[in-house]
Amino acid sequence: MIDSINPTAKTVGILLGSIILGLTFQWQVNLFVVILCLLFLVTSKRTDPAKLAKIMIPIALISVSYFFTGWLFSSEQALFSGSADPAAIIGGSDLTNGLNLSTRILSFAMLGISYSLTTDSGELIASFIQQAKMPMKMGYAILTAINLTSLIHREYDNSKLALQVRNIPVKPFDTKPLFTMMVRMIRWSERLALAMEAKGFSEDRVMQMQMTIKSKDILFSVGLPVLIAVMGFIVL
Amino acid sequence: MNKNKLTLRDYLLMALISVVFGVVYLLAVYAGTALTTILTPFGLGVLGYEPFYGIWYMAAIITTYLIRKPLVGIVTEVIAALIEVLLGNMFGVMVLISAFIQGVGVELPFTFTRYEKYTYKVAMASAVSATVLSFLWTGFRSNYLAMDWRIVAAIFVIRLLSSLFFTGYLSKLICDKLDKAGILTNQLTAREVSE
Numbered sequence: 001m002i003d004s005i006n007p008t009a010k011t012v013g014i015l016l017g018s019i020i021l022g023l024t025f026q027w028q029v030n031l032f033v034v035i036l037c038l039l040f041l042v043t044s045k046r047t048d049p050a051k052l053a054k055i056m057i058p059i060a061l062i063s064v065s066y067f068f069t070g071w072l073f074s075s076e077q078a079l080f081s082g083s084a085d086p087a088a089i090i091g092g093s094d095l096t097n098g099l100n101l102s103t104r105i106l107s108f109a110m111l112g113i114s115y116s117l118t119t120d121s122g123e124l125i126a127s128f129i130q131q132a133k134m135p136m137k138m139g140y141a142i143l144t145a146i147n148l149t150s151l152i153h154r155e156y157d158n159s160k161l162a163l164q165v166r167n168i169p170v171k172p173f174d175t176k177p178l179f180t181m182m183v184r185m186i187r188w189s190e191r192l193a194l195a196m197e198a199k200g201f202s203e204d205r206v207m208q209m210q211m212t213i214k215s216k217d218i219l220f221s222v223g224l225p226v227l228i229a230v231m232g233f234i235v236l
Numbered sequence: 237m238n239k240n241k242l243t244l245r246d247y248l249l250m251a252l253i254s255v256v257f258g259v260v261y262l263l264a265v266y267a268g269t270a271l272t273t274i275l276t277p278f279g280l281g282v283l284g285y286e287p288f289y290g291i292w293y294m295a296a297i298i299t300t301y302l303i304r305k306p307l308v309g310i311v312t313e314v315i316a317a318l319i320e321v322l323l324g325n326m327f328g329v330m331v332l333i334s335a336f337i338q339g340v341g342v343e344l345p346f347t348f349t350r351y352e353k354y355t356y357k358v359a360m361a362s363a364v365s366a367t368v369l370s371f372l373w374t375g376f377r378s379n380y381l382a383m384d385w386r387i388v389a390a391i392f393v394i395r396l397l398s399s400l401f402f403t404g405y406l407s408k409l410i411c412d413k414l415d416k417a418g419i420l421t422n423q424l425t426a427r428e429v430s431e
Contacts (some may be wrong), residue, residue, distance in 0.1 A: 014329045022376055055326050058269050065272050070382060072279030078382035097382055104379060107428020112328025121322040137244045138311070142318055145251035151325070152255045172263060173291075175410055178256070182298070182410060183419055185252040193245035201244065 001043040002220075004116060007124040008131040009217035014115045016225035021107060024232030027096070030103035032231050037110035044118040063106040071098030112171055121146055129213040136203045142191060156181055237350045238305050247315075250299050250308065252314035257295040258323070264288035282378070282387065284350040290402030293366045296342040297403050301354050301411040304421065309346070310339030330377065337373045341366030342403070356408055361402035367396045 002010070009098055021033060040048045070078070071094050078100075079093040128134040145152075159180040160170045170177060264285075281398025295316050296309040317325075317335030325331050345361035346353075371392050374380075380388045414420050 011329055011332075015333070018330050018333075025379065025382075051324060055324060058265070059326050060274055061269060061276070062281075065276040066378070068276050068279040069282045069387060073384035073387045075384055092378035101379060101382055108330055109326050109379065112326055112330055113324075115328035116321045116324050116326075119322070124318075124322065135242075135247075137242070137247045138315065139243065141251040142315055142322075144248060145315075146322055148252070149255050149258070149319075152252065153259060156256065156259050172267075173260070175406060175413075178260070179410055179413055181256045182253070182414055182416070185249060185256055186302070186414075186419055187243050189249035189252055192248050193243070194407045196244060208420055214277055234300065 002040040003044050003046055004216075005220045006131070006213050006217040007119050007127040007213060008211075009131075009213060010115060010119065013221035014111050016221070017228050018108060018111050020225050020228045021104075021111070024228075025100060025104075026232065027099045027103040029228070030100070030231045033107040033228060034103065034110045036196070036227075037107075037114040038220035040114040040118065044114075046118050048117070051137040052113070052117060055117075056074070059106065059109040059113075059168065060178045063102045065100040066105050069098075070101035071095060074098075082190040117132075122209060123211065126207055126209040129207065130211050131213060136205055140196070142203065144196075148188075150184075155184060159184075178231040237352065240305060242303075242305060242308070242311065246303050246305065246308070247309065247311075249303065250295075250312040251315050251319065253299055254295050254312060254319050258319060260269075260294070261289055261320075264291045274358035280387070281395060282383070283390060286391055287398050288402075289367075289370070289395045290363065290399035290404075290406075293338055293342050293363065293399060293403040294407045296339050296366075297359060297362055297407045297410055300343060300346055300351075302414070304351055304354075306347070306351060307351070309343035313339030314341070320430070328341060334370065334373060334377075337369050338366055354408075354411070356404070359408040360400060360404035363399040363402075364396065366403060367399040371395060394431075 021029070024030075041052065074094050074097040078097045121143065125134075125139040129136055129139045156177060159177040162180070163170050163176055168176065175205075205208075245416045268285035268288050270284075271287070272281045275281045275284050285414065295310045299312040313335035317331045320331055321328055327334075342362050342365070344365045345358050349358055374391075375388075380391070411420075
């Protein structure tokens with residue numbers, strides 16, 4: 001369902017939806033968004049269950065940490081506003097505050113995952129260049145960097161190894177391999193730019209992948225924020 | 237002030253440096269997750285990622301120092317965020333807003349110097365403004381108003397200290413070393429020749 005939405009429209013819809021969600025402070029709305037996002041993910045052919053499970057571990061942990069903070073360290077204002085909530089009758093205002101904070105961060109994360117796991121990088125950049133007027137140079141620089149990611153990771157490990165074979169210890173967050181990498185990246189950027197321009201790269205480049213905005217894309221970009229607003233300000 | 241447009245080489249440098257810092261960010265995420273796990277039972281889990289927060293501004297300040305053109309800090313943060321999103325960042329599109337705000341924070345003090353001063357003083361001011369703006373944004377996102385003021389104050393102080401160390405001190409140190417090694421001079425000369 002969400003796979004076929006134009007990436008720019010998807011960005012606008014989820015971005016606006018996230019901002020509106022930020023203006024609501026009820027755990028019921030957050031839970032509604034979490035379920036909606038799960039629906040997006042389940043119906044998407046691009047969602048890799050293993051990757052989803054791997055991402056969900058830190059999200060669950062962050063959500064639990066916010067629950068404990070909200071529960072143990074509530075502000076007076078939050079206690080007052082949460083006293084009318086049905087959940088406060090069972091567990092008290094502290095618990096409602098914890099629930100609000102934890103589901104809030106969880107719903108933001110679920111919106112984020114349903115965006116990043118269901119969007120193809122090539123389509124996103126092509127759509128940003130064609131619909132959002134992103135400079136061609138910027139788009140291709142991002143694609144170049146993404147395609148070089150594994151090579152850069154290997155280079156980083158190699159620069160650490162190069163120091164270790166010279167008996168220079170490398171600690172976590174050490175600046176020595178970082179310095180080597182900065183020098184390499186400056187050289188790589190020069191050579192890559194020369195190579196791309198030598199192959200005729202320019203702003204006038206014609207793209208094979210043509211992205212279009214259809215009515216369902218507009219419906220998604222308007223519908224999702226409206227749905228969250230309706231749930232947050234009218235229904236719940 | 238260098239008002240020339242950003243070239244393909246500039247964009248490539250920003251994107252490649254963003255990927256390098258992606259490796260460092262990953263280390264910070266592991267460390268932050270471990271710290272969050274330890275602090276969660278005490279209700280202090282929200283502080284877990286704060287000691288590493290300054291690392292997220294490093295790419296922007298380093299590219300601003302290297303390229304020395306307006307908007308480089310903001311564009312670098314946005315590129316870094318887009319790369320993170322495409323590699324499966326859990327906060328997806330919200331990272332783009334965070335990145336834009338952090339980029340504005342990093343770049344603001346350089347704007348006041350018309351991109352002519354790259355001293356420790358400006359780097360530290362950059363660290364402070366990035367902290368203040370990102371604090372306001374995460375305050376909205378995570379609803380700090382619902383938390384005890386002491387927790388919120390701790391978040392700000394730890395983030396500020398992390399930012400001053402990683403953004404204000406460490407990034408400037410790396411850039412100065414690059415300058416000392418002659419990399420920056422060669423790079424600026426190469427650009428002047430190509431323009």
